[in-house]
Structure formats: C-alpha cells, structure tokens
Amino acid sequence: MSAFINEVTIMGNLGRKPELRYFANGTANLRVSLATTEKWTDKETGELHSETEWHSVLLRGGQAERVAEYMDVGDKLWIRGKIKARHYIDDNGIERVITEIHAKEMKIINTRNRKKTNDDPVHPEDIENTEEPEDDPLESFM
Template sequence: MSVNEVTLIGNLGDKPEIVVFPDGSRIAKLSIATSHQWRDKQSGEKRESTEWHRVVLRGNVVNVADEYLNKGDKVYIKGMLKTRSYEDKNGGGTRWTTEVIAYNMQMLNTAPSKPQYNNQRSQQHNNQPNQQYDNPQFGGQQPNPQYSNEQFAH
C-alpha cells in the first residue's frame, strides 16, 4: 500500500494563471507559499523559511479561482503529487516539474458575502466565511489510487 496525498495551507504568490487548451478545457495554475518558523538554538533568534508549491486546479473550480482568488489569499489545498516533463521554450531541452493536482480547495480568508462552491451546485451562504470546492472528478472524495496519471495529462 502507498499514499500520495498532500495537504497545504498557504498564501497565493500571485493571481491564478488560467490556461485554456484547444479543446476548450481550462486549468488554473497556483503558486502557494507555506512557511515554517523556529527559534535558532544557538542564537535564540526567530527564523523562518518559505517553500513554494505549484498547484493545478481542474474543472469548475477554475472559474472560482479565476473570479475570487488574488495574490496573498490564504487557501487550503488537498491533492496528490504528480511529476511531469515538458520542453523548455528557450531550447533548454526536457525539464521536469512536480505539482500538486488538487481535488479539494477551500478559500480561507474571503469575504462571507461571496458564494460557496461544492461539486454539486453554487449557492449563497452569507453566514459562512469559508468557501470550499471539491473537485467533481473525484466525486468530492480522495481519488482512487488506481487512477492512471493519464487523467491529468495536459
């Protein structure tokens, strides 16, 4: 048995990049920063390191990300790691990247007046400050580990 699951809570480094494919499908690429703080044992100074994560959203959540997410917003992401290759546009040959393919995204610091999203419908909830989206590709659940990587090809 193996597990390929990632959970992130972090801040967006920029507005989502929306990519439209020839067949009309769209993805949103996010850059999410997470930070770790600690106290240096020798000097007693507070230290911090930041890690950047590439996240890919698919399905209806792309519309939500495009309309509501902005630089600095805090988001919760649950997904799985996928490594893929691509050709460097500047003739640098084949490059590799590892991304989080998200199947759940929750906006943590958006205004309560914005609509809530899940995999079934859009609906106004003025009394709930968090917005959540479960990717319908996975039925709102963790993906079956038997799925092939071809489902994420793009």
C-alpha cells in the same frame, strides 16, 4: 486497494494573481503558485528564522473558476491533492522536470475585502469545499 499513497495537504498564500485558461474541450485550468512558510526560533541564540517554499498547484473545472474569481495575491488557500512530475524539453533542448500538486479538494481560507465585478461582496466562507471528479483532463496534456 493500492498499497501506495500519493497525497499532500498544504495551506498557503497565493504568490501571484490567478490566470484562468481553458482547454479546447472547455475545461477550466488554473495554475497557482502557493507559498508555505515555516518559522522557528534557534534554541541557542533565540533568533527567529523563517523559510518559504513555493508550490505549483493545478486546479481545474469549478475549483479553477472559483479561485480565479475570488482570490488574488496574498490570499490563503487550502489544498488536498496528489504530487505529479511533468517532463518537458526547454528552449535549449534540455529535459526538465516540474513537480506539481494536482488539487482534488480546495477551500478558500480567507481573502481580502474585495468586491466581485458585479459589486457583490466576496464571502469565501460561503464557498463550499469542493471535490473534482476522478477523471483527469490534464493527463492527456502531459
């Protein structure tokens, strides 16, 4: 057992339409932008404040396919996963670091009343809480 913990749980709204992609080995991959908003009231002035944080979340396999099929901008998603940093060189030759959440579990909390392409109504409550296997096909791409 490890003495270290790398686990995060967030629930937020999708910031853009999901775009599903596939690796050469056929594994589905989906990157979503998830917004979490904290609201509070200033005790001195009574003024309401809010602050939104944006999180880059990676989903793969069946999770990625379900989110792409059922969700759109503004829909609410619950994620449990781990935080990973990815280094890359940008177009100007500068090294950049991106912090991402790699989802292990996800649950669709709510969607707007949309219909799937086959005209069956979307019922997110029927979508099971899913866990992906421990092997991480994204590891070889970083």
